[in-house]
Amino acid sequence: MQLYEQQKLRVHNSLTGKKELFVPLNPGYIGMYVCGPTVYSNVHLGNCRTFMSFDMIFRYFKHLGYKVRYVRNITDAGHLVDDAEDGEDKIAKKARLEQLEPMEVVQRYTVDFHNILEKFNFLPPSIEPTATGHIIEQIEIIKVIIEKGYAYEINGSVYFDVVKFNKTNDYGKLSGRKLEDMIANTRELAAQDEKRSPQDFALWKKAEPAHIMRWPSPWGDGFPGWHLECTAMSTKYLGETFDIHGGGMDLKFPHHECEIAQAEASNGKSPVQYWLHTNMLTLNGKKMAKSTGNSILPGEIFSGDNEILSKAFSPSMVRFFMMQAHYTSILDISNDALLASEKGFNKLMEAINTVDSLAEGKQTQFDVHAWKQSCYDAMNDDFNTPILIAKLFDAVKHINLIKEGKESITADDKTVLKETIQAFVFDVLGLENKTNSAADTEKLSGTVELLIQLRKNARENKDFATSDSIRDQLAALGIQLKDGKEGTTFSL
Template sequence: MNTGLQLYNTLTRKKELFEPLNAPHVGMYVCGPTVYSDVHLGNCRTFISFDLIFRYLKYSGYKVRYVRNITDAGHLEGDRDEGDDKFAKRAKLEQLEPMEIVQKYTLGFHDVLRMFNTLPPSIEPTATGHIIEQIEMIKEIMNNGYAYESNGTIYFDVEKYSETYNYTILTNRNLEDMLANTRELGGQNEKRGRLDFALWIKAKPETLMRWASPWGEGFPGWHIECSAMSAKYLGAEFDIHGGGMDLAATHHTNEIAQSEACSHKQPAKYWMHTNMLTVNGTRMSKSAGNGFLPEQLFSGDHALLEKGFSPMTVKFFMLQAHYRSTLDFSNEALDASEKGFKRLMNALSLLDKLTPAESSDFEIDPIIDNCVKAMNDDFNSPVVIAELFEASRIINTVYDGKGKISAAELDKLKQLMQDFVYDIFGLKDEETSNIALNSVLDMVIDLRQTAKENKDYATSDKIRLGLQSMGIQLKDSKEGTTWNKA
């Protein structure tokens, strides 16, 4: 089991040696999508990052329970309990039942993540499937004196909680400044304090999604769902809680408060947050007109894109930046990632074509060690990619006959690429994995060989040059003809 892993803990704002509560078992909770609209690229980056973390923890020998929720209830337009319910608003717009909206966008979310070749979580609970657990948690928080009822809505008492606990422990903000800067909002007259937030919201006559509770019909607040579901599946205390950095200031801050007010325990030992996306240096957002959906990125159907990029190219692009770093999208950066990804896949396609020698010009152990050290350093995927390019250089050198590698070192090289490219990064070759393409190329190579045997060199050259124009490079040798992407 890997015992050298260092995580950056948002809670303490420093790197810490990862020590699970119940080693070798790891509990990890990641805030999933709110399924009232299409998944956006910021979501994708978060889930690709935590897929990497999930995969590496398993590779390191841990038994991981990865819980990622689906928010399908209780999400208002504002973090401070103002505005319309997003599910009801989308349902009215599309003239569907709210749960039809949930099903539609949940399936879309899963489809996108499958294109990125992410692993499914161990458990994927929904907010609507855990109403009872949320009500029971609210009752316990009220019994402990940290929540109150006002006209059928239950509010969390932030100032009362702050007398015992540190409400801003995750962000290190000043509570007095927060109170002074909180603007007046509708419903504030029901609250005792400006920072108080809803645990349970009284249903309006037009509310479509509602449930019975001790306080009347209503629906849960956004924050309580994650506290209830993480406690149910991982316990009052667990190892890792993650999500996008935009969740830290409000959602995760309130999760900590709710959980401590209920169980008197800090829920997660390590808090991890992915950074934001920018486009040409500007923060990605719908209002700025520079936000695009994954499908638009794949097809190139957006004014800011010069062409489409494959899911694996986009995933590789994301992995080339550390998960805590800002990731800037541009056509130039995506082009560079596309070339780099093809270069890596080209090298991988040559691995099985290498012939081992009795001695070796290369040692693979230092590359393996560097990859493990990089991943142990808060999952530093960019450094790993640099090492994988060094491994690719070795593959190409041996394939070109400019170096030799022993059977033992070749086995290590194959295992390195299997472990880090496929098992940990979750990448796959989108072209050579296409069986139909391989079969067609084999047939074309056979036709060319027949033409050469018949001394029909014009046809032979036409086939070779035609494939070359499509990015397929043929290489003739005594053993026959092989191909790779040029």
């Protein structure tokens, strides 16, 4: 029997606004599509949080024994600046500014994207298709939508007829918007004159003479609309209806709303069973924005080369920090929050490293099997990683008590404890227990011993301010000093 047959998982479905029992279309198999990056710049931390959340979900499904086809696309065409219906393609704009071929821009930032995700210990998706690799499929879907009367061609561009679609369908059901309200609140813009309604969105855009990225189509040279690519790729690899579609909350409208409309117009079926959306990441309590300087890239966190944080933080520690918040809640990143999280991360890894050396007894005070199920209960409640981490620290407390001889554990329970904590920490949360090399450890030990000696000298000279400062600053870095009869020792 597979684990998924024993564990009942509930997920928050954005389409219904409710937490629902997760039942895949095909028992034992899951199809999941997540909107990937538009590769015109270095991947930012907010995007990393979204992809990390779905990497964790992917990992948990695999842990439960499901066979998962996880599709995460690369947007390398069609995404216009400011998510608008008119204007310049984000990649083409970057290519023009840097005097590069658009595919040079795509290659550079796709490589950056993969490098950052590898540092964060992501599992690769099953399929990573590109928009430019599926132009034919997008053109074929447009033909079907036109044939069914839900799209129209004008001046070489093709638009989706939202008003007509809404007469027999519910446009806005994912985002909770009403078309009547959207129309009432829309100002007429000159650039929208060729559309029948301002709410209509582009399936295909005519390429003006200066437009670099262009493909032939039945309507003339042009390029596909941003929303269409995800419909084409998700249905090609997962079918007309599949289990999960994910992305950031900022994609609910218009992107995901338009995906639903395109799929329903072309094949008459609701494309997705469960819509999952991640929330945003803020920095020091404010929205991240390059324009205000309130912004930081993942690589800048890893290197410490920034003016926002006091030190560098490892990718695995940053991942642990992000897992301490539920994927649907806003998470604020700050220097103090990362420092506090680092202490917890080190404490967790230290406990894991201790399990093998725990002395075995004839009885166990800690109910390991109930604790194990509580870890599953947390994950089964819409992938509640903060609760899971709290349960892991329950185990850490008992590991330390056993180490100190205040509790005991049987050999069998010790095996269950070790296997469970490693499964959830490494396989599900995707953390890594990377230890320093012997040379690095020796250098660190020598440095701390030097500081201990300086602190000792300060105390002997009754310079208690310096003595306390050394102790407190080492503690802030996660290095604890312990004064004893035979001198001062330290632990990381």
